[in-house]
Amino acid sequence: MGRRRKDQPFGEHVAGNGILNRRIFLERTLLAGAAGIGASASGALAEPLAVPRWSKEPGGDFTAYGQPSHFESKVARTWAPPANPATPGVGSSRTPHHLLDGTITPSGLHYERSHSGVPDIDPEQHRLLVHGLVKQPLVFSLEDLSRYPRTSRIAFLECAGNSGALYTAQAQPLNVQAIHGLLSCSDWTGVKLSTLLDEAGVDPRAKWVLAEGADASGMSRSFPIAKALDDALVCLYQNGERVRPANGYPLRLLLPGFEGNMNVKWLRRLKLVDAPIMTKDETSKYTILLKEDKAWQFVFPIEVKSIITRPSPGLTLKGPGFYEISGLAWSGNGRIRQVEVSADGGQSFAPAALQEPVLPKALTRFRAPWQWNGGPAVLQSRATDDTGMVQPSRAQFVAERGLRGNYHYNAVASWRIEQNGEALNVFA
Amino acid sequence: MCLLERFALCAATIMLVPAAPAMAADDAPHFGKPVTAQDLAAWDISIGPDGAGLPPGKGTVAQGEAVFSAKCQACHGEKGEGRPNDRLVGGAGTIAPDKAPVKTVGSYWPYATTLFDYVRRAMPWDRPKSLTDDEVYAVAAYILTLNGVIGADEVLDAQSLPKVKMPNRDGFAAFPRWPPK
Numbered sequence: 001m002g003r004r005r006k007d008q009p010f011g012e013h014v015a016g017n018g019i020l021n022r023r024i025f026l027e028r029t030l031l032a033g034a035a036g037i038g039a040s041a042s043g044a045l046a047e048p049l050a051v052p053r054w055s056k057e058p059g060g061d062f063t064a065y066g067q068p069s070h071f072e073s074k075v076a077r078t079w080a081p082p083a084n085p086a087t088p089g090v091g092s093s094r095t096p097h098h099l100l101d102g103t104i105t106p107s108g109l110h111y112e113r114s115h116s117g118v119p120d121i122d123p124e125q126h127r128l129l130v131h132g133l134v135k136q137p138l139v140f141s142l143e144d145l146s147r148y149p150r151t152s153r154i155a156f157l158e159c160a161g162n163s164g165a166l167y168t169a170q171a172q173p174l175n176v177q178a179i180h181g182l183l184s185c186s187d188w189t190g191v192k193l194s195t196l197l198d199e200a201g202v203d204p205r206a207k208w209v210l211a212e213g214a215d216a217s218g219m220s221r222s223f224p225i226a227k228a229l230d231d232a233l234v235c236l237y238q239n240g241e242r243v244r245p246a247n248g249y250p251l252r253l254l255l256p257g258f259e260g261n262m263n264v265k266w267l268r269r270l271k272l273v274d275a276p277i278m279t280k281d282e283t284s285k286y287t288i289l290l291k292e293d294k295a296w297q298f299v300f301p302i303e304v305k306s307i308i309t310r311p312s313p314g315l316t317l318k319g320p321g322f323y324e325i326s327g328l329a330w331s332g333n334g335r336i337r338q339v340e341v342s343a344d345g346g347q348s349f350a351p352a353a354l355q356e357p358v359l360p361k362a363l364t365r366f367r368a369p370w371q372w373n374g375g376p377a378v379l380q381s382r383a384t385d386d387t388g389m390v391q392p393s394r395a396q397f398v399a400e401r402g403l404r405g406n407y408h409y410n411a412v413a414s415w416r417i418e419q420n421g422e423a424l425n426v427f428a
Numbered sequence: 429m430c431l432l433e434r435f436a437l438c439a440a441t442i443m444l445v446p447a448a449p450a451m452a453a454d455d456a457p458h459f460g461k462p463v464t465a466q467d468l469a470a471w472d473i474s475i476g477p478d479g480a481g482l483p484p485g486k487g488t489v490a491q492g493e494a495v496f497s498a499k500c501q502a503c504h505g506e507k508g509e510g511r512p513n514d515r516l517v518g519g520a521g522t523i524a525p526d527k528a529p530v531k532t533v534g535s536y537w538p539y540a541t542t543l544f545d546y547v548r549r550a551m552p553w554d555r556p557k558s559l560t561d562d563e564v565y566a567v568a569a570y571i572l573t574l575n576g577v578i579g580a581d582e583v584l585d586a587q588s589l590p591k592v593k594m595p596n597r598d599g600f601a602a603f604p605r606w607p608p609k
Contacts, residue, residue: 138460
């Protein structure tokens, strides 16, 4: 990007209702608003500065494993109470994206999904079995696996049911965590699945792989062998430390870009087969019932999608003026090419700045400057990936599949900004 | 299996498979340990839609009703009508266009083999993998009978279960954008 030209001043409106030019994120340009350098937006003087207590006494000691500041206790996962108190651990907890920034989700805030609770697995006793249509069935201990060459990649995981609350006729008063919180992104490290399959010797008749967890539900899914030989990883580490129990300790499958549940946690078994097993979760659950009487089956990649995390419900705007619109974009089919934002409910869009690095099958942070005039506004974001696929409008999305699908909702989402500064989930 | 038998099996396997670790000729790590079909059998619990993997044994509807009352009903309701957990029975016709779908084993599941697979691996919730294979056949028969899929006098086993035609067997379509262009 070149330097800002004089005929494109900061505050240049590039789309309706106050969307400003993204150049302020791309250039070394200080915020010098219409009021001029040195003038406060509120017109008020700051309070006199006192030296606080913590600057006048020693601080705390070292800790074995650090925790966030106790002032940040509200930054936490949330979950709905179980339908049956006798079966806890059935369901999911959600990432508080409205309170986070960047693209890596802290491991303790990664969304959780389990079908029969989180198992407490002894890594010494855990085994991975590779069998079926292979020349030689093999068993690996974690010690065995830890000796293989490792690779790392940053990848998002999104539950197929994320944003499912938008598969309704009427918009519900929910926040970004409740609607879109089954989404997280980590730096995963492990062994290429292809290495292990090569060692077992893939029979040419093998077309699918059944992956199974060691949890009480024996969560299992079939996936194409092409994915196994492409970019699948058997993960030991998440964000630099061993995978957390809720995310599959001591071993999880990573199928970058594929719907969350296929990335089988607590991985204990991979069986090469000639056809899908038709497990409970690939027939009765993660299938998309259309308007007509058919359901799409084996919908693997998460298609291009974006959400605005700030402003969003619960983050009330403090009067008219400058705001940064910030959010996340991702595609299970590749890299984000562009994100556009709108403040007038999709009548006009302007491109947002993409925060580097922009990685394939990973979350990308976008930012756009916005001058709120205090009037009605509807904020939207629309992502395009490098396959050319554009995130659909809600009308396009509903026209294709109706509202019975439950899974893979990826239409453009809307927050309406009320005159009191509150944000509200709406359909626009 | 006695030690001698185990040795004989391993030896046979190695002779059949020249790529086994002891004989690896390439520079790949080869840290996986060979395992015999017999020794991995306890983990090989997935059941294909053609019935591949179904164990010996059988169960009747009456036996299944007794298992269901004792071990399933508290979560899945009387006669599988649901609450507090998933509904297993009913919903026939609700998959049709513009209806509010009630997805149950009877209205939505395409394969009866899936029922055996899931019940055996995951149910009952508090004691998964505790049912005998006969009990799993029996409780599958009971749930299918409640859904009107099989008659009350039918017996399920490895031969009959894969032949059960589920009402929504043809209710699924391939995702049109896969594989990607």
